[in-house]
Amino acid sequence: MKKIRIGMFTWESLYSIRVGGISPHVSELSDALAAEGHEVHLFTRGRENNDEIINEVHYHRIACDQNGGIIEQMNRMCEGMYCRFLDVRKNVGKFDVLHGHDWHPVNVLCRIKAQFGLPFVLTFHSTEWGRNGNRHGDWWEAKEISHREWLGGYESSDVITTSTVLKKEIQHIYKIPDYKLWEIPNGINVGKIKRQINPGNVKKHYGIHPCLPVVLFTGRMSYQKGPDLLLEAAAKVLKKRDAQFVLIGEGDMRSQCENQAQKLGIGNSCNFLGYAPDDTVIDWFNACDLVCVPSRNEPFGIVVLEAWDAKKPVVASDAVALVENFKTGIVAHKEPSSIAWGLNYVLEGLGHNRMGEKGNDLLKKRYNWKTIAEKTLEVYEKVIEKQESGQEKLVEKQESGKCCASKLENIEQAF
Template sequence: MESMRIAMFSWESLHSAKVGGLAPHVTELSEQLAKLGHEVHIFTRSAWYRDYDEINGVHYQRCSFDESGDIIAQMNKMCDAMYSRFIQVSKDFGDFDVIHGHDWHPVNVLNRIKYELGKQYVMTYHSTEWGRNGNVHVNSPTALDVSHREWLGGYDSSQVIITSDNFKKEVQDLYSIPDYKISVIPNGISPGKMEKDVDAGSIKKEYGIHPYSPVILFTGRMHYQKGPDMLVRAIPKVLDGNNWGAHFVFIGEGEMRPYCQNLANDLNIGNSCHFLGYSSDDVLKDWTNACDMTCVPSRNEPFGIVVLESWDATKAVVATDAVNIVDNFQNGILSYRNPESIAWGINYALDGLDSRTPGMGSNGKKLVKTKFSWDTIAKNTVDAYNKIE
């Protein structure tokens, strides 16, 4: 396999601005591509970092720009800064063989590189504006602009990478991208990333939870798309359905956090809910390993990296059927997208804590080591690069 010089364009990474699941995807994929012998440069926002670093074999080309204005204005200026940096880096390091953009944020710079420099590009979809709004079309100027750039990236790219089969259907329904341009390549995780030896009882006691009480964990953005409100509404039916004294830990920030906290109090379940907000990686790892299961109550889910993180810690997952990667009763429980069904799934898993539920976590762990390892995903990504025309 010939070595390639690859330019990744993303508004976030683990070593610049970090927002969500896109950051580990871009960083960890790039690191694995570097291990395979490719030269990878990530063009991203500078945030509070210096302009350049080489970390784990990956070159970080951080771009500074005026971050005032709304998200559209910010991305316009980011793309201008990325283009100037790309021109300079090309002079310093040599021409790039592959241009790879992630989500709608860098579409302007990708198309500028295509039409001014004659270089084709690959685009990976990680979400859509329709999906982020809970499967609803929003007609605000910002939403329409974002949706247009999502369509434009799919239209003008040479190849498109999509992270799951059900997400592929969503993107094609929205933007009519032909099959011949699409490669379905899942998200990934480095095996052992979330695994940690913890004293679960001690972690629970720190938060006033009895050491033997089961804990159900939610992690992610507290956003309508992710369904934290549906999980809160499911909790009374969980507490009524068993005598386990279950507790629910929510890790993540977002506009729905205050609403969910108020909802929990209104439903008289506030004492069973713990809203930790944004938490450090250490706290996240502690709870991922101390919990008894995780819940992914998404209304829309392009992939679900939290599922891989849970499996890496050998935890079963209770998820809605928006999560395409869970095999029902094999490595988790699938529910419908409503509180009653989510409650049923959690109760089923709680009833099997000493029998079937641990086996589901073990089955998930096996997939982390095979199907969802970055080595496999990076090689499949190179195959997609080789299809560029």
């Protein structure tokens, strides 16, 4: 495939403002595309307006006012991205394809498409329904976000989903046809998480006895991710054995979960670390004894790949499609008693199971970025070919129109 110029649009990345799982996906995919010899320009939010090249990827950061609701913020972000795109296009030349991530940049993608006829690909990482279900009722922001998800699916040339579960979800909600849909998984740079550390020292630093098993949760403290389900399960586990639970992440349920732990009488066994820097998260992936992913809805589950990279067993709800039961982890129902059973099963077999190692074996085969980038380039190639074919047909139609007009003129002259 010839070298192509890609415009990547996202509200977060590893080297700008970071929020959740989109940031490593976008940055590491961009790195892999650039490593294949393509020109990647990544438009994202930043603390200030600036440009920087990182791992051969051109980062264009747009400073955005983060006051007001999320819709207002994304409107301002899209306006800023549009202006920056015009500047970059003027300096480097035309782009071949655009690639947006989730609903946040949909407005700017549609605006560029309308002005330049430039096609875009949209990757769904989740949906508003999946994140919040029906809990928002008539909340207008939820409806507007859902509308932009629909609009992105409608206006995009092709849509990428990260799992079969998510593919079925957006087909059901937004009626996106099969011919537009691609399933390409998330990935990880193998060795990103694994470290040679002393687990006992990490535990001692947080006042945990070095011999106590630790269950790790890392992610947004939100209804979708199910931290409240884990706490109910933890109370059941602690009736049977001593253990500690480390929960890393911020979100609208953090204070609720802290109160829940106290009411359940397990406050001394739960460590809420809030937002933590990468080094702290990596330390805990390597120091913990297992990772729990109790999600109510999970479009992919990057945490599972990170756990496998550290060769740790995983206990996940059945919303997580990545885990093969009793082989690469334990699959539980989205219910505290079932999650507790899974946790106890792994804790009883510590040192004797190889589920984490078997998960690690899958990373190199299925979830490496080179393979994922090659599949993504197939999508781009299809979109670009379709665009070029459409332009050729338009030219043919115009030429045909000129020919017909010429014949009509000759006939009129004959009379």
